[in-house]
Amino acid sequence: MEVVMRSYCLIVWPICTAIVLGLSTFSYAQLGGSRNLPGPTLDGGPSFRSRLIAEGGPQYSDSKGKIVRTVRVTGNRLVPENEIRTHLRTRENLRFDPEVVEADVRRLVSSGRVRHVRTFVEDGAAGVTVTFNVSEVATIGYIRILGNRSYLDRTLLGKTGLKNNEPMNRFSVSEGKRRLEDHYRERGYGNVQVSVFEGDKPEHRGIVYVVSEGTRERVGGVNFEGNHFLSDARLKTLIQSKPAILWTFRGVVDRDKIDQDVDRLTAYYRNFGYFQTRIGRELQFDEDKKWLTLKFVIDEGKRYxxxxxxxxxxxxxxxxxxxxxxxxxxxxxxxxxxxxxxxxxxxxxxxxxxxxxxxxxxxxxxxxxxxxxxxxxxxxEGEAFRVGQINVKIVGENPHTKRSVVWNRLSVRPMDICDIQKIRNSERRLVQSQLFEHNLAAGITPRIVIQPPDLTEIERLSQRPIDNRRVRGQSP
The missing domain is CATH 3.10.20.310 (membrane protein fhac)
Structure with missing residues (x-):
């Protein structure tokens, strides 16, 4: 159930009219120009087409307008030829256009499957032969993980975020390595080391990670030193790093959480005026490097x-x-x-x-x-408002409650001062009536929503007679 109250201002409303002008510009950015526009040029320098030819690029001027006899695709080993041809607009029995060829090259490179494309044009008596020679982007042929003892291969492969047949590059390989390390460290393997055995060189066709898990670390105890204003028991309720339960469950060492605990304790002290508080932490492991005694060293400073x-x-x-x-x-x-x-x-x-x-x-x-x-x-301060229109909205599978039931529990009426205390009391009575669903965990509860007025609503209310009907009222 929801009550929507539209309010209007007690004083003259300032009216602002904002006019936004949208200016659209159209730019044509085709490699080598377009059919109607010349290619980009440097001030007083040669055109792009001239520079391209001077650098050894293809010369299309003599072949333009002729019929394309054959379109060839070479250099591909992993990407199917049919997939490459889906990006081409240069096709047999159509007229040859160098600008279409250049657009084909851009589409191939943008697809992410091709790293570089070279084009060759052969002009014959029967027509033009266009060859697209592609250099493919390396794809992941396989992913393997070696040295893992605590977690299954399937679990770790999912943590890398990598899949077969996806483009393989150094960034994706390094990102997969970082994710594996994070996965282990969040579970107490602070000394884990993950190395890339295969996948960091262009000739590699797959990725192989080698994991050295190390020893799983758990928190054996948490101590505080230097605290006077707050007790150890209170500080322990604020941190996430807690000792293991029965020396078996939970309590894994997570260094990121320890750093977050330092920030959380510092912020809590500052809430009480200790703005110069400094907090450090000491990590003390046993001889086997399995159990950690975590100590927070606190310098409270002066309270402001x-x-x-x-x-x-x-x-x-x-x-x-x-x-x-x-x-x-x-x-x-x-x-x-x-x-x-x-x-x-x-x-x-x-x-x-x-x-x-x-x-x-x-x-x-x-x-x-x-x-x-x-x-x-x-x-x-803002403006002072009166209550305008009150809308009662009752929802449910089969709502049958009359709106007058809601009106009887409201302490405000149209034209009343918009009193926030009366509105809260009205909302409380709606909840206590037990006529409507009240579930805070699910975010379902009777509520009163106050909406600011708009000019159309103000004009309409000014022409409407005041609602003076009698309703039964209730005290807060």
């Missing part, structure tokens, strides 16, 4: 206090009235949770007066003097 709190951009309310809504005051220790609570309090103060789209941004300002910050709340 709020020197002053100011509000900018407010016009509807005085600074004093807004400051009464704040819990984080001058002299208090900085706390992100309290600061966010104050942001919501200021937003609600504006929301109950119709400024439902007010934007409040908190800005901590640091100074050279450590230990103190200034906290500034920047306010963009």
């Amino acid at each position: 206090k709020v020197r002053s709190v100011t509000v900018n951009g407010n016009e509807r309310f005085t600074v004093e009235s807004l400051m009464e809504q704040l819990d984080l005051k001058s002299g208090n220790y900085f706390d992100v949770k309290t600061m966010n609570h104050d942001v919501n309090a200021l937003r609600d103060a504006y929301g109950i007066q119709g400024h439902i789209f007010a934007d409040i941004q908190a800005e901590p300002r640091f100074f050279e003097e450590p230990g103190w910050i200034d906290l500034v709340y920047n306010v963009s």
Whole structure:
């Protein structure tokens, strides 16, 4: 169930008309020019066609317009000739056109199956013979993995992301090697080494990886040193690197997760005003290199206090009235949770007066003097709104609930001040009525959606009489 409220502004709406002009340009970029346009030239220099001929390229001028007798494809060993011919527009019994031949070359190279194409034209009495000599891109003929003991070949082949008959190049081979190493390291094989035995040279027809797995590492214990503000038990709930369960399950060493734990702990300390906190980690393995004792070394630093709190951009309310809504005051220790609570309090103060789209941004300002910050709340009040049209949308397999049932649980009516607190109370009553499905895990719940007005809606509402029907109301 969804209630859509369209609001309109209490004051005169500023109207902006934006006109966007789209300018389209057409460029013709054909190799060697087109039939109606000359080929590209350098300023005062020879044309592309002249430079191509000077470099030993094919000369088509004498053969242009003649009938193509034969089209040949040479040099291909892996790519079928039929596949190559699907990219060609130069065909038998059609007139020869050098520009069509050049377009064929571009299509072949763009297909990814051909690395280089040379063309040869033989002009005979019966017609023109065009030969396309291709240099193929190497394709993967086979993929093998040697030395793996902990994982099946099928599992590791899927991790490489490579498949047979795909183009083979150094990048794809190197990327497959990296993925194999990541797969092992994420599962505790921190010393794994993967080498490319075959596949890094042009003459190779397949890829062979050799894996040296090493020893699987597990976390045996986690310690903290230097923490005073937060206990070890609290810090352990924040990290992902945890000891193995019963020395068997989970607890694998993942160095990327350890680095993420350092960042997570640092961010958590800063939420409480410890902006100079530094955290390091020590990895201590046993003699067999199987069990790790992970130690986080913490330098908490000084906790910052709020020197002053100011509000900018407010016009509807005085600074004093807004400051009464704040819990984080001058002299208090900085706390992100309290600061966010104050942001919501200021937003609600504006929301109950119709400024439902007010934007409040908190800005901590640091100074050279450590230990103190200034906290500034920047306010963009926006316009004040009244409730316009209220649409009730009830969905389901066979919805039978009357819309008046929803209306009776709403605390706002058209032309009322758009009070965010009343809207929340109305939404809460709809949930508590148990008439509609409420499943937060699935994202299904009765909700009230507030949409800003448009000019068409405002004009229509101004010509419509106010709905003064009586409905039964309920208190929050």
